Amino acid sequence: MLQFPIQSYKENVIYTHEMEAWSYYRLHENTVGVNEQEAENHLVNRLQRLAWQFAAFEEIDYKIIPIPVDIDKRMDRLQQQYEGNYAEIGRYYAERAKEILREEAKHVVDYKFFVGVKLKRRELDENIIHTFSSSFKSMNRYLQKLAGFSGHEVDDLTVSLFKESEEDAFTILNNYLGAYRVKEKELRYIIRHQFVRGQEQPNGDGSMYSLTEGILDPGKAGYVQIKQLDDESWCAFLPVSEFPIDLTYKEWAYFFQSYDFPVEVNMRTIYKKKKDDENQTNTIKKRFRDQDAQLIEANEDDDSLINTGRELLHDLENQIKNQGKPLLRTHFHFVVYGGTREEVRKRARRLKIDFKDQQIEIVQPLADQLLLFHQSIPAAKIIAEDWEQILTPESFAESLFSLTRKIGNTVGFYLGKNISHAGESVTSSQSLVFYHPFLAHLGLKGSKYSSPHVTISGPTGMGKSYLLKDILLNSVFFGAKVLMTDPKDEVEKKFKEALTPEMEYTAPFFKELIESFNYITLSSEKKDAGKLDPLTFLEGEEAQDAAVGVLEYLSELQSNERNVKTAIYKGVRHIMQQDQKPGLLKVVRYLQSSDDQDVKNVGDLLYEIGTNGVAKLMFSEGNVEGISLSEQVNILQIQNLNLPDEGEKAATRDEHIAVALMQPLAKFATKFARDDSVVKLTIFEEAWMLMNTGAGDRLINELLRTGRSLRSAVYIITQSTYEYNKPQIKENIGTKFAFKAKTTEEAANIIEFLGMEDNKANRDMLKNLTEGQCIVEDMYGRTAKIQTDVLFDEWISAFNTKENDRGRAETEEAFI
Structure with missing residues (x-):
């Protein structure tokens, strides 16, 4: 007859009927980046040292428990943060996301890691007796327990006998892996989980009796059926029957985390005295x-x-x-479970096959299922003794216990899936990635970065704009005010092309959202002339510096033309001091009136540039009407802008003007970002052009340094990270997304930018990323390969930047 082992519990300690005590802890989840062998080796080293230190205790209980991801709860928490004009629309889409993810991600879990330590009891001595002699009740309870009388309360004397050992256990565990003492609610959850595997998960409440309710039926060989009043499930307990001699790189407590079904791990290690370990080796020698x-x-x-x-x-x-x-006498078994016996059979078979590939033999015993069920309960004794394996600290450490695939935020909108493991795709992966754009600057515990700024880099057509628009639409639900610069003049066009007449009925919220944005289109027409004249929307030294920068850049002055540079400085200062409504055209006329022929020639050149084509945007008489940013979402786009290729210097006059325009455009965005009255997103598309100019470089640096205090997140969208791979810049960026690298050199630059390990595997991975795949480094410094994934059809249609192919792709693929 198996007896439930737990007599009582208090805080994080379980007390058994035999007056033994087990303390339980939840570990910090450890992560390593993609293909980061050095970081993995560091974790292995810490696990080795931990296994040595735990030899001071008799027995250790390692558990990996898959906690179902509560999509509804996460989305409800998210909705509580929605505010402003678009809060209702945000709640509508959060509810739709719930419905989709409930179906698509029904088996998604978070793996949590727990360690139980069998504590050493202090012997009763005179000091302890004296301390508690005034409490006859406490002493009496203790003596009753020794005599075999049960009771569910834990007295102070019992607690004191194990207190010192518990503190030692916590110190050791916290030093090597980082840990929390579990709360009583977590302890109850772990206990109740044993009796509801594959059913609705417990909430951690209830009495000891209610925690253990359930009928266990081992009637079908190799399985245990768990029956509750309104539900039932099946389990299979799969012990390890054989380990290989060399366990290096087996990752046997980690690699299954990519499965589309939950796997539970229970591993008990027993330590004996040195003499016993020597005898064990002698037995093996024989x-x-x-x-x-x-x-x-x-x-x-x-x-x-x-x-x-x-x-x-x-x-x-x-x-x-x-x-x-020390030698670790290990009893190690997996648990798979599900709603039907057939489902569990398939899952057990998958596990056995995959571990066979790792030269690890796991079996499904016909008769020991109930014993293994009992052995999984916290503080239970080892009763299925046939499956003992002898491990060293080194071989135990190769399990990678505590390693998780976590990336992104716990509460946020759905961004995509982690596909870091070989062969994973957005359809097969069950590792969801959530993202919150307004958390990094809060300086959360464990975060590496406290900056809200983001870079999204990669070549055209790989998914930069797609990801950006997904973040943009989700961000407005938080009440954030947005200014997006769009030098390509494509956002409004693509968004509105997606608005079909049917959407009046099928997606009214989306239609309302897209039509409410303030699309500010600047053109070469006379009505837009001067709208980006820095002297009209900036003041003081900032206006002067911006004006001088634009005029010098457009003049293409050589280093020996100091007289012209001096004249430009004097002209700008003169107009600002003498004119109530300064404008760059007035500065140009000042230059044209100079007696110095070189200065006059430059003035004539600037006049021709500033009164023709798109450059008119930067030149005015000072009497232009400013750009209104009264709406929550403002998209500033410029028509007919001829941009140079990424990384190339402007080769033609049109390209030169395009780069020059980026300077006042960035200054305008900077002015928007400085308003600290509301949370803001400032988005720079084609930001690499800014970094090609000294003024633009300074602007980006300023925004990255001051954005956190101004409640402003800067999003830098660029084709290459080269210009941002500098300590003073990248340290001020909280989240980084990197799409495909075209060359090995570019891959090396991205690896350095993301702080990844530089090896062939990572370089090859970056060069072989496909559309929608990127490497992300999150605010906690974790890196992973993810696939972006948008849930709503109307969003997908609006985010597509590809031209209509008129059936060309379908025709080509028909013959593949």
């Missing part, structure tokens, strides 16, 4: 001698595997004797 005798008798050659094992055993024997290395 087995080798017996095998040698059999080989000689059969006249067969030595087995290479046996020879390797013999060498390893010799080293181990020396380490036990000379260094006190």
Whole structure:
């Protein structure tokens, strides 16, 4: 007859009927970047040292529990943060996201890592007796327990006997992996989870009796059926029956996290005295001698595997004797569960096959299922003793226990899926990625960056704009005010092309959203002349510096033309001081009136530039009407702008003017970002052009430094990270998205920018990213390969930047 092991619990400590105590802790989740072997080795090293230190205790209980991701709860929390004009629309889309993700991600879990430590009891001494002698009630309860009388309350004397050991356990665990003492609610959750696997998850409330309710039926060989009043599920317990000699890179407590079904892990390690460990090695040596005798008798050659094992055993024997290395007597089993026995059978088969590939043998015993169920309960004794495996600290550490795939934010809008594991896709991955654009600047615990700024980099056609627009639309639901610069003049066009007449009925909220944006289109027409004249919307030294910068750049002055540079400075200062409504055209006339022929020639050139074509936007008489940013979302776009290729200097006059226009455009955005009365997003499309000018470089740096205090997030959209791969810049960027690298050199630059390990695997991965795939470094410094994924058809249509192919793609693919 199996007895439920838990007699009582208090805080994070469980007390058994045998007066033993187990303390439980939840570990900090550890992450390593994509293909980051050095970071993985660092975790392995910490796990090794932890396994050595835990030898001071008798027994350790390692658990990995898959906690179902509560989509409804996350989306409800998100909706509570929505405010402003678009809050209602945001709530509508959050509800739609709930419905879609409930179906698409029904098996999504977060893996949580727990460690239980069997505590050492202090013996009763005179000091303890004296301390509690005034409390006859406490002493009496303790004596009753020793005599075998049960009770569910934990007295102070019992707590005190294990307090010192509990503090030692917490200190060791926290030093090597980082841990929290579990709360009683978490402890109840772990207990209740055992009796509802594959059913509705517990909330961590209830009495001890209610936690253990359920009928366990081991009637079907190899399975346990769990029955509740209104639900039932099936479980299979799969112990490890054989480990290979070398467990390096097996990742046997990690790699299954990419599965589309939950896997639970229970691993108990038992430590014995040094003498027992020496005896264990002697027993194994005897087995080798017996095998040698059999080989000689059969006249067969030595087995290479046996020879390797013999060498390893010799080293181990020396380490036990000379260094006190402990042996870990490990009882390790997986649990898979589901709604039907057939579902569990398939999951168990998948697990067995995949572990077989790792040379790890796991089995599904027919008769031990109930024993293994009992052994999974916190603080239970080892009763299925047939499955013991002897591990060293090194082999235990190769499990990568505590490693998780977590990336992004816990509460945020759905961004896509983590596809870091080989062969994963957006359809197969169950690792959801959520993103919140207004968390980084709060300086949350564990975060590496406290900056709200973001870079999105990559070549044309790989998904930069698609991702940006997804973030843009989701951000407005938080009440953020937005200014987006669009030098390509495509956002309004693509958004409004997606608005079909049917949307009046099928997607009215989307139609309302898109039509409410303030699209500010600047053209070469006379009505727009001067709207980006820096002397009209800036003041003081800032206006002077911007005006001088534009005029010098357009003049293409050489270093020896100091007289002209001086004249430009004097002209700008003169107009600003003498004229109530200054404008760049007035500065140009000042230059044209100079007695210096060189200055006059430059004035004539600037007049021709400033009164023709799109350059008119920067030149005015000072009497222009300013650009209104009264709406929540403002998209500033310029027509007929001929941009140079990324990374190239402006080669033609039109390209030169386009780059010049970016300077006042950026200054205008900077002025918008400085308003600290509301949370803001300032988005720079084609930002690389700004960095090609000294003034633009200074502007970006200023915004990145001051944005957090101004409640302004700057989004830099660029084709290359080269200009931003400088310590003073990238340290001020909180989240980085990098799409495909075209060359090995570019891949190396992205790797450095994201702080990844520079190796061939990462360079190849970056060069082979496909459309919609990118590497992200989040605010916690974690990196992963993700696939962006938009849930709503009307959004997908609006985000598509590709031209209508008139059936060309379909025709081509028909013959593939």
